[in-house]
Amino acid sequence: MSSLVEVARAAGVSVSTASRVLTGSSHPISAKTRARVIAVAEQLGYSPSALARALVSRNSRLLGVLVSDIVNPYFSVIARGVDDVASRAGYVTMLSNVDRRTATEINRVQTMRDYRAAGMIFAGSGYIDDPQAPELAKAVRQAQEQGIKVVSLTVRELGCPTITADSRTAAYDITDHLVSLGHRRIAFIEGPAGMIASQQRRDGFLACMRDADLAETAECHPGGFDYEAGHAATMRLIARPPLPDAILAANDEAAVGALSALRQAGIDVPGQISVAGMDDFRVAQFVGLTTVSLPLYEMGAMAARHIIDAPPGADNATTTVLSHRVIPRETTAWRSTGSTHP
Incomplete structure (x- = not known):
């Protein structure tokens, strides 16, 4: 050629x-x-x-997806939802890893402007009291003025439509499921410190424990959204007995890390302790992990449809919250309130 x-x-x-x-x-x-x-x-x-x-x-069929961690299955499910819709409409999806850094997000917004992207999707969470948040919001506003449509999949102050799941209520509901099984001492392995999504999930856990009159037996432990964080947090729990009745991790990867640590220590799951996670990644299905399923694929697909189909100047203040559901599996079991652990 x-x-x-x-x-x-x-x-x-x-x-x-x-x-x-x-x-x-x-x-x-x-x-x-x-x-x-x-x-x-x-x-x-x-x-x-x-x-x-x-x-x-001054127009393209490029759709940019900004993800916090490109190897995290949370974002791969979202990206698949985006790309399935985008490709059918003749659009190309560009996945960009921002490593949970606001400065990188600002840079990627400029890149999407340079490429005259049709739209951008912010798939990751922001930070609480982020000093760079106003600068990012300004960059997003400039992109919108250029004609680029922007959608966020988490609640952030970006001045764009939000399509999301209610992480706080999802954490509340999975905690309530553990309580309904007779668990009273429940340990929560938190997500990355300072992130809005981590705070929402922690808040949902604590709210449920308060409503069940179990606030005094609720435990929150530093962790993260990866296998290693869940494993390390659980090893610290094992080193300081007695064990709680159940462990709830802020996502499935951390929950699988917790599950692995318990099994390595010879602790029976769910005979001695129950384990649950959040998100319902494929790995959760493989290991029989009780979890709460968030509509990640649907969030990505709906965001892509909004960018492709929404008329110019559509309302940027809209928030769409998609439903979730608790998925009981083999890592949780009923326990009487009087049970104890060695």
């Missing part, structure tokens, strides 16, 4: 003139010159790139 330079040389015009003709620019060019450039391009088999067309038309 020939290059733009070769087309321009064969047509006897400048590269800029050839580019204007082949990308549909409204710049005034004579009909004769336009026809000659098109004929040469067809003869040489030249086709302008999608990016080149986007830079001229």
Whole structure:
């Protein structure tokens, strides 16, 4: 396939003139010159790139998804929902890892502006009292003024539509399930410190324990959203007996880490202690983990549909909350209130 330079040389015009003709620019060019450039391009088999067309038309079919951790299955499920909808509509999905850094998010917003993206989806949570939050909100506003549609999948002050699940209520409901099984001493392994999503899940756990008159037996332990964090937190619990009746981790990966630590220590799950998580990743199904299923795929799919279908200037204040459900599996069992652990 020939290059733009070769087309321009064969047509006897400048590269800029050839580019204007082949990308549909409204710049005034004579009909004769336009026809000659098109004929040469067809003869040489030249086709302008999608990016080149986007830079001229100020529009593209690129949809950017900003994720906190590209290897976390939470985001892979969301990304699949986005891409399934986007690809059917002729859009291309670009996944961008921001490592839970607001500065990186600001940089990625500028990148999406440079690429004339059709839309951006913020899939990850922000931080409580983030000093860079106003700068990020300003960058988002500038992108919107350029015509880029923006959607957030967590509650953040970004001035854009939000499509999310209620993490606080989900944590409340999975805790309530553990309480309904007779568990009274429940340990909660928290998510990453300072994150809004971590705080929401911790708040839901504590609210349920208060409502069940179990606030005095509620335990919160530092952790994270990965296997290693759940494993380390549980090893610390094992080293300081007695064990709680149940462990609830802030997500499934950390819960699997907790499950692994207990089994390595020869502690029977769920005979001696129950374990539960949140999100319902595929790994939860493989190990029989009790969890609460969040509509991650649906969140991604709905966000993509909004970007593709919503009219320009749509209400940016809307919040859509999708439902969740508790999924009981083999890692939890009923326990009488009088039970004790060695």
